[in-house]
Amino acid sequence: MRMHKWLFALSTVCALYSTATLAADPIKIGEINPFSGPLAKYGLELSRGHELAIDEINAKGGLLGRKVEMITGDATNPQQAIATVDQLANRDKVNLFSGTYMSPVSAAASDAAQRYNLLYWETIATAQELTERGLPNFVRTGPNAASYAIEAVAAINNLIAGAYGKKPGDLKIWIEHEDLSFGTSIADTLKTLLEKEGVKPIGVSAHSFKAIDLNDTVLRIKQGNPDLLIEIGYVPDGNLLLRNLRSQGYKIPGIMYLVTGDAPETLEAVGADALEGLLVVSYPRTNLPNTFSPGGDHYLAAYRAKYKQEPAATLGMTAYAGMQMLFDAVTAANSTDPDKVRAAAAKMDKPLGSYPGGYGVKFDSNFQNTRALPVVVQWQSGVPVTVFPKEAASAGVALKNFPRR
Amino acid sequence: MENLFTILFIGLWLGGIYGLVSIGLTLIFGVIRITNFAHGEVLMVGMYGTYLAYSWLGLNPYLAVVVVVPVMFVFGVLIQRVLMQPLLDEPLMQMFASFGLLMFLQNLVLMLTRGASLGIPSSGRADNLSIAGINLSLGHVLAFVASTVIVIALHFFLRHTMMGKAIRAVTQDKRAAATMGINVNRIYRLTFGLGTAITGVASVFLTPIYTLSPSIGGDFVLAAFAVVVLGGMGSIWGAYFAGLIIGVTEAAAGFYIDPALKSAVWFLIFIIVLIVRPSGLLGTVGAEEVGLREQH
Numbered sequence: 001m002r003m004h005k006w007l008f009a010l011s012t013v014c015a016l017y018s019t020a021t022l023a024a025d026p027i028k029i030g031e032i033n034p035f036s037g038p039l040a041k042y043g044l045e046l047s048r049g050h051e052l053a054i055d056e057i058n059a060k061g062g063l064l065g066r067k068v069e070m071i072t073g074d075a076t077n078p079q080q081a082i083a084t085v086d087q088l089a090n091r092d093k094v095n096l097f098s099g100t101y102m103s104p105v106s107a108a109a110s111d112a113a114q115r116y117n118l119l120y121w122e123t124i125a126t127a128q129e130l131t132e133r134g135l136p137n138f139v140r141t142g143p144n145a146a147s148y149a150i151e152a153v154a155a156i157n158n159l160i161a162g163a164y165g166k167k168p169g170d171l172k173i174w175i176e177h178e179d180l181s182f183g184t185s186i187a188d189t190l191k192t193l194l195e196k197e198g199v200k201p202i203g204v205s206a207h208s209f210k211a212i213d214l215n216d217t218v219l220r221i222k223q224g225n226p227d228l229l230i231e232i233g234y235v236p237d238g239n240l241l242l243r244n245l246r247s248q249g250y251k252i253p254g255i256m257y258l259v260t261g262d263a264p265e266t267l268e269a270v271g272a273d274a275l276e277g278l279l280v281v282s283y284p285r286t287n288l289p290n291t292f293s294p295g296g297d298h299y300l301a302a303y304r305a306k307y308k309q310e311p312a313a314t315l316g317m318t319a320y321a322g323m324q325m326l327f328d329a330v331t332a333a334n335s336t337d338p339d340k341v342r343a344a345a346a347k348m349d350k351p352l353g354s355y356p357g358g359y360g361v362k363f364d365s366n367f368q369n370t371r372a373l374p375v376v377v378q379w380q381s382g383v384p385v386t387v388f389p390k391e392a393a394s395a396g397v398a399l400k401n402f403p404r405r
Numbered sequence: 406m407e408n409l410f411t412i413l414f415i416g417l418w419l420g421g422i423y424g425l426v427s428i429g430l431t432l433i434f435g436v437i438r439i440t441n442f443a444h445g446e447v448l449m450v451g452m453y454g455t456y457l458a459y460s461w462l463g464l465n466p467y468l469a470v471v472v473v474v475p476v477m478f479v480f481g482v483l484i485q486r487v488l489m490q491p492l493l494d495e496p497l498m499q500m501f502a503s504f505g506l507l508m509f510l511q512n513l514v515l516m517l518t519r520g521a522s523l524g525i526p527s528s529g530r531a532d533n534l535s536i537a538g539i540n541l542s543l544g545h546v547l548a549f550v551a552s553t554v555i556v557i558a559l560h561f562f563l564r565h566t567m568m569g570k571a572i573r574a575v576t577q578d579k580r581a582a583a584t585m586g587i588n589v590n591r592i593y594r595l596t597f598g599l600g601t602a603i604t605g606v607a608s609v610f611l612t613p614i615y616t617l618s619p620s621i622g623g624d625f626v627l628a629a630f631a632v633v634v635l636g637g638m639g640s641i642w643g644a645y646f647a648g649l650i651i652g653v654t655e656a657a658a659g660f661y662i663d664p665a666l667k668s669a670v671w672f673l674i675f676i677i678v679l680i681v682r683p684s685g686l687l688g689t690v691g692a693e694e695v696g697l698r699e700q701h
Contacts, residue, residue, distance in 0.1 A: 038619060041520040179665045206665040210624045212422065215415040216659030216667070219408060235522055236616045243614065247542035249535060269524035269616050 026069040027062075027336060029054070030094035030118075032081060032109045033101050035074040043101045045312050046124055047072060049319030050098060052302045057327050064334060068327075075100075078108035085112035095336040096121060098323065101315075103127035103182075110138050119338040123322025124315055126259075128185055131368040137338040139329075139345055139367040141322035141359070143283075143374050145182070148258045149190035152230065152281050153197060155376045155388045160254065160279070163402050164227060169198040174226035176217065176241070178233035179206035186232045186258060202226055209237040214244045221252070227403070228254040235260050239269040246274050253403035256281065262377050262384040263313070272382030277404040283314040284357035284375045285386055292391045295324075295356040318372075321355040325369075328361075342367060358392055378402070411539050412656050418541065420652025421549030425607040426625050427632040427644040428555060429600035435639025436576050436596040439489060439499050443506035444629060445622025447484075447601055450510055451477055451608025452617055456523055459612075466525050467547065470609045474602050481601025485594045493590075514619040524616040548610040555603055556645045563641075572596060576639070631675050637688020647686055650674070 031050060033043035047070070054068045062068060071092050073084035088094045089112075096119035100106035103125040110120035110130070114137045122130065122140040126148075131140050161168040175190060177183035184206065191201055203224045207217050214237070221229060229252045231241055238261050245252070254277075260266075261280040284293060286300040299317050304310070311317070325348075330336055333344035345363055352360040352371050360371030376388035380400050386392045387399055430444045441447075451473055458469035488506060492498040535541070563569035574582040575592045583589050615621060632651055636643025651671050658670035678686065 038515060038520045205663070208665070208668070211664075212624060212628070213415070213419050213656070213659075214664075215419075216412065216656050217664045219411060219415075219660050220664070223408070236618065236621075239524065239616045240614075243542070247540060247545070249540045265522040265524060265616065268526055269522075271526055 026067040027064070027096075027330075028069050028071055028092060028094040030085070030088035030092065030097040030113075031070050031072045032075050032084060032088075032097055032099035032105065033072070034076040034105065035072060037076040039076065039101055042313055042315065045316045046099070046101050046319045048303065048307060048311075049299075049316035050123070050323045052299060052306065052316075053320045053323035053327070055302070055306070056324075063327055063330055075105045075109060076102075078104050081105045081109040082112045085109050085116075089113070089116040089118060094118070096338075096341075098123060098326065100125045103130060106130055107133075110135055113137055117338060119336060119341050121322070121326045123319045127181070128189075131364075131366040134366060136342075139342060139363070141325045141361070141369045141372060142318050143372045144368055145186045146189045147373050148232075148281050149186055149193050151374050151376065151388075152190060152256060152258060153193045155256075155279070155281070156194075156199070156228070157197060159376070159388050159399065160228065160256075160402075163399050164253070166227070171199060171228055172224070172226045173199060173201045173228045173230060174221050174224050175201050175204045176221065176229060176231045176233075177204075177206055178209040178237055180209070182234075183209075183232045190230065190232075190258075207233075207237060209234045211237055211240065214241050215248060217241070218244045218248045218250060222248065222250050226252065228252075228256060230256045230258065231261070232258040233260065235263060235265060239266055242266075242270045242274050242278075246270070251404060255279065255404075256376075262379075267379075267382060272379070275379040276381070277401040278379045279387075279402075280377050280379070280384065281374050282377055282384075283318050284359075284392065285314050285377065285384065286311060286317055287394075288358060288375075288386055288392050289394055292353050292358045293356050294353065295321075299356050317356050318359075321357050321359050324355055325359075325361055353391065358389075407539075408660070412660050413653060414539050414541065415545075416653030416656035417649060418545035418549045418652070419656055420649035421545070421552040422607070422611065422625075422648075423628050423632050423652055424556070424645045424648030425548055425552040425610065426604065427629045427636070427648055428552070428559070428641055429602075429604035429607070430629050431633045431636065431639055431641060431644040432559070432603065433597055433600040434633065435641075436572055437485070437489070437593050438496065439503065441600075442500065442503040443484075443510060444604065445624075445626030446507045446510035447477075447480075447604050447622070448608050448611075448625060449514065449617075449619065449622035450480070451605045452612045452615075452621065453514055453518075453523075454605070455609045455612040456525065456617060459525055466613045467609065469612075470606060473609050474605045477605030477608075478598040478602035481598035482594045484601070485597035489597070490590060490593065493593075511619050511622075518619065520619075522616050522618055525613045542614070544610060544614045548607075551606055551610055552645065552648070555606060556641055559603075559641055568595070631672065635675055635678055635685055637685030640685065640687040643685055643687030 031047050033047055034040055035043050051070055054070055057063055058067055071094055073088045075081035075084045097113045098121045106122055106125035113120045114135055120138050123142050126145045128145050157168050161171055175187050177187035238257055256279040258281045262282045286296050288296050299320050329341050329345040333340040348361045350361040354360045362371045364370050375386050375392045377384040378387045385397055433439055433441050454473045455469045458464045458472045459466045488502050489499055492502055563573055571587045572592055575589055579589050632644055632647045636647030654671045654674055655667045659667040
């Protein structure tokens with residue numbers, strides 16, 4: 001009898017001890033990003049967004065009662081991505097993965113994570129095919145390539161055409177894009193969406209993002225004489241196009257850049273005058289009104305407090321919001337198992353304006369968040385100001401100098 | 406018609422840039438017989454140097470030439486003395502060494518800049534010219550003028566100065582030149598320095614036009630190698646004219662055919678010229694072999 005009591009006590013202690021260690025065992029997130037090479041700056045910025053969301057949930061007592069820990073893995077190309085996933089899964093025993101600044105890295109890393117049956121929670125990488133390939137461990141919370149085209153068309157219909165005093169169908173639009181899959185896929189989607197709205201672009205042309213000169217492109221555009229030029233490319237070719245437009249003395253009434261064009265380096269390269277009135281479809285900025293982007297101000301304050309500087313790029317807040325969505329999905333699933341998290345995520349239904357950046361959550365059958373849309377900003381006196389959607393614009397903000405004189 | 410003239414002028418200015426970037430490369434190849442794979446990175450270093458002269462010393466980016474060019478000359482002399490001279494009798498090793506230099510310079514600049522894109526702010530419309538209805542950027546015009554001045558100056562230097570004659574003697578036969586009392590290693594250092602300094606001039610004129618990144622040299626170097634081979638390896642006038650031909654072809658193809666196809670068009674011309682005239686437009690027959698063959 002006494003023996004039994006003793007055994008009972010011992011087993012209770014053991015049970016308590018094991019639950020205690022379980023509770024202390026953190027949830028480890030493997031963070032896949034380029035932390036070296038030319039894109040390291042953006043990989044780091046993205047991770048900071050994740051890190052701030054993690055700090056926040058830990059301050060609230062953690063996730064599922066466990067502390068959340070981020071373990072970073074450097075991946076600048078697909079091969080390295082696979083090796084890094086293997087290492088984080090085997091050596092560090094991470095519970096799930098998140099990332100990623102580059103789409104090719106995301107594709108390879110999520111594929112590798114699937115071999116370990118671990119969730120890959122993508123908050124940034126934009127390539128369409130990431131969700132379309134139907135990988136069973138993959139979820140994307142941020143905007144995809146098509147969403148830039150969707151937002152551009154919405155802005156043309158609801159804001160820009162009106163500024164010209166024209167119907168959208170009467171606008172002469174020229175689409176200029178860089179000639180790799182990034183620019184081409186967005187341009188194709190944009191063209192299809194515009195044609196659905198009855199807008200037929202007067203020209204679509206491509207250039208290399210490494211081009212040394214775009215004067216020939218400028219002359220072609222000039223011949224077409226569009227009302228609105230839409231450029232889809234990277235920072236260097238976008239800057240060069242603006243410089244060549246200016247050297248040809250050609251002022252297009254309206255220019256809209258997709259994805260890039262609102263960065264400080266563009267301002268530095270071409271100057272506030274050349275940028276005045278230019279529209280950019282881009283990630284939501286940190287200074288959006290709280291009614292549209294709840295917690296955006298908190299992100300900015302936390303960023304400044306932790307890193308003692310201003311955010312280096314706008315994508316950090318989108319990554320931050322994506323990580324918050326992960327925590328909500330994991331809490332609902334009460335697990336980090338990919339199937340359970342995806343099942344819980346599929347049931348999530350949050351309207352636009354629920355997360356920082358104005359994001360909501362509603363996943364389609366491929367687990368692309370359909371309520372993640374970029375916003376439209378306009379350069380006004382050297383400052384990018386959010387002008388569309390209306391709810392994202394601050395009080396008193398309107399299109400200025402548009403069409404450009 | 407107005408477009409035709411505009412395209413022609415754009416092509417010429419673009420050709421000026423290509424020529425400017427290629428002259429240093431062809432000089433080094435012609436005299437020292439080194440295919441310098443790090444040429445694009447040398448250009449890139451010069452561009453960052455110009456940016457530094459502008460942002461630290463507050464110099465006008467075009468005036469940076471007085472600082473950047475001498476520094477680049479010394480840089481070139483050092484590359485030849487430290488890296489290439491010890492490998493003088495091993496041309497293949499020199500090629501690998503230049504490739505190593507490429508990786509080193511690219512990653513060094515990447516480390517120093519942390520991947521941030523840098524650029525010199527444009528000063529409003531002040532850098533644009535309009536001549537007879539044709540709009541030009543001052544940067545392009547200066548690049549063309551600089552290219553022309555350099556090629557003429559280099560021509561006179563090589564023809565009419567003692568040092569130039571020594572360089573030509575070494576080019577023709579380094580052993581015979583050595584027996585005549587010419588210090589071949591010194592001529593090599595001087596030539597590498599000169600070629601690098603000319604690339605420095607190119608970098609000064611290109612910096613205000615572009616957004617700098619550590620990989621920017623690669624955007625120019627493919628064209629530069631094509632220009633050097635098209636013009637005839639080692640031929641300075643060849644590089645100048647080939648640059649103009651490629652510039653005009655590129656601008657015309659981009660405007661009249663399709664911007665996405667312009668590189669394809671000039672590489673097509675490049676291949677045709679090489680089939681018809683393997684030594685390039687103004688090259689010496691056999692020079693394309695000499696570069697890879699040990700000289701005896």
